[in-house]
Amino acid sequence: MKRVVITGAGTVNALGLNVPDTLEAMREGRCGIGPLSFQDVERLSIQIGAQVHEFDETAHFNRQQLSLYDRFTQFTLIAAREALAQAGLEFSGELAARSGVVLGNSGGGMTTLDENYRSVYEDGKNRVHPFVVPKLMNNAAASHVSMEFNLKGPSFTVSTACASSNHAMSQAFQMVHGGLAPVMITGGSESMLCFGGVKAWEGLRVMSKDACRPFSANRNGMVQGEGAGVFVFEDHDHATARGAEILAEVVGFAMTSDASDIVMPSKNGAARAIAGALQDAKLNPEEVGYINAHGTGTAANDKTECAAVADVFRAHADKLMISSTKAMHGHCIGGTGAIELLACIMAVRDGVIAPTIGYEEPDPECALDVVPNVARDAKVQVALSNAFAFGGLNSVLALRRV
Amino acid sequence: MSVQDRVIKIIADQAMIEPSDVALNDTMEDLGIDSMALVECIFALEEEFDIEVPFNANEPGKSDFDISSVTSVIAGVERLIADQSG
Numbered sequence: 058m059k060r061v062v063i064t065g066a067g068t069v070n071a072l073g074l075n076v077p078d079t080l081e082a083m084r085e086g087r088c089g090i091g092p093l094s095f096q097d098v099e100r101l102s103i104q105i106g107a108q109v110h111e112f113d114e115t116a117h118f119n120r121q122q123l124s125l126y127d128r129f130t131q132f133t134l135i136a137a138r139e140a141l142a143q144a145g146l147e148f149s150g151e152l153a154a155r156s157g158v159v160l161g162n163s164g165g166g167m168t169t170l171d172e173n174y175r176s177v178y179e180d181g182k183n184r185v186h187p188f189v190v191p192k193l194m195n196n197a198a199a200s201h202v203s204m205e206f207n208l209k210g211p212s213f214t215v216s217t218a219c220a221s222s223n224h225a226m227s228q229a230f231q232m233v234h235g236g237l238a239p240v241m242i243t244g245g246s247e248s249m250l251c252f253g254g255v256k257a258w259e260g261l262r263v264m265s266k267d268a269c270r271p272f273s274a275n276r277n278g279m280v281q282g283e284g285a286g287v288f289v290f291e292d293h294d295h296a297t298a299r300g301a302e303i304l305a306e307v308v309g310f311a312m313t314s315d316a317s318d319i320v321m322p323s324k325n326g327a328a329r330a331i332a333g334a335l336q337d338a339k340l341n342p343e344e345v346g347y348i349n350a351h352g353t354g355t356a357a358n359d360k361t362e363c364a365a366v367a368d369v370f371r372a373h374a375d376k377l378m379i380s381s382t383k384a385m386h387g388h389c390i391g392g393t394g395a396i397e398l399l400a401c402i403m404a405v406r407d408g409v410i411a412p413t414i415g416y417e418e419p420d421p422e423c424a425l426d427v428v429p430n431v432a433r434d435a436k437v438q439v440a441l442s443n444a445f446a447f448g449g450l451n452s453v454l455a456l457r458r459v
Numbered sequence: 460m461s462v463q464d465r466v467i468k469i470i471a472d473q474a475m476i477e478p479s480d481v482a483l484n485d486t487m488e489d490l491g492i493d494s495m496a497l498v499e500c501i502f503a504l505e506e507e508f509d510i511e512v513p514f515n516a517n518e519p520g521k522s523d524f525d526i527s528s529v530t531s532v533i534a535g536v537e538r539l540i541a542d543q544s545g
Contacts (some may be wrong), residue, residue, distance in 0.1 A: 260502070
């Protein structure tokens, strides 16, 4: 089996329009959540989110491209450009034929849907732009990445709600690990901060009106974000042969399904995914120094997740650090696991643990070291990234320092 | 139909029982209404009476809207109708 390393990373999210700015914001515990701005926002009862501002799509794409790129595709392409520039890879011949793209995404082109539904239902128009379908399809981002970088191997989109990115990265890992592809571009993106997108979430009554405070006793729900995270997963020997800089090694993963409830999480399903990732990576629980939590800031998730971590790690649960960066970049749904993997890379590579900001009151049911409010310097050999989706679909990845 | 009867009908629909089987002092738990059914119930009440019910599923006990029994839900709806009418 091949060892798999990460040789490039890119992102766009509310904390920054690239990786260095995002990691700086995470180190400083900055909050990307603020008032939402888009058409009809005044008709929402939830008016906050981690929206990407100061983003000028016309600086990156021409008019023709923009007629085909929904916002989730735009974020993906910009993140992919950053990741591939860092990796220093160009694809041709055999390398191009075997390398591919697996990305996570949940909602597809939600802003495209929203705008076009508004146009036909509310404005009464009977004609829509000819590219609505190729713009809103969930696989649009993966396809455009394959086209821009000449990736001709296995490419597809994984859609498992809030675990989409982790499932996608698990697939990409498996492909490189098994020797199917020397390089896979992977991660995920989401952009559903539009009237219809937030209105749908509002209906569930799990959204906070003021802030995301994971693990804090006074938390009152989740806050949505948007953005993309894209990584270059590469065969270790291929990377070292060309002298590439290695950010971290991906050492294992696991996927489980709760098979119990469409929205309520299960401790057992989460614990099996965490334990499975340790087993796949041949790790002792004591080697794990940091977990990037799913940590949505809802009562249901946070209690279940902490109980699952306590079950798997037993005495070591009190020694490891676990933080939720969603309080900073929001819950980026299908892209969230990819953006959160950046915090895991920062932990193992830079020895900096991103904090759980917004933490105000200890909760006895979440009595772990959640790195409250302030980032911490700590040497970490192994970091896990948790994702537990609606529908009971879970995926956990393990990264090791190189 | 009175507000009371309309509320009871909505609760009974969610609990999948006859309105006559709903007792005023029943709790949502007594009626087998779980957290998802409760969110649907709140939505149905909002639609039926054209009101906004303050309710966060993360902290159902802390909401201003008292859901501890059928009686308290009826009283809550009546208050919201009075507060939000016109």
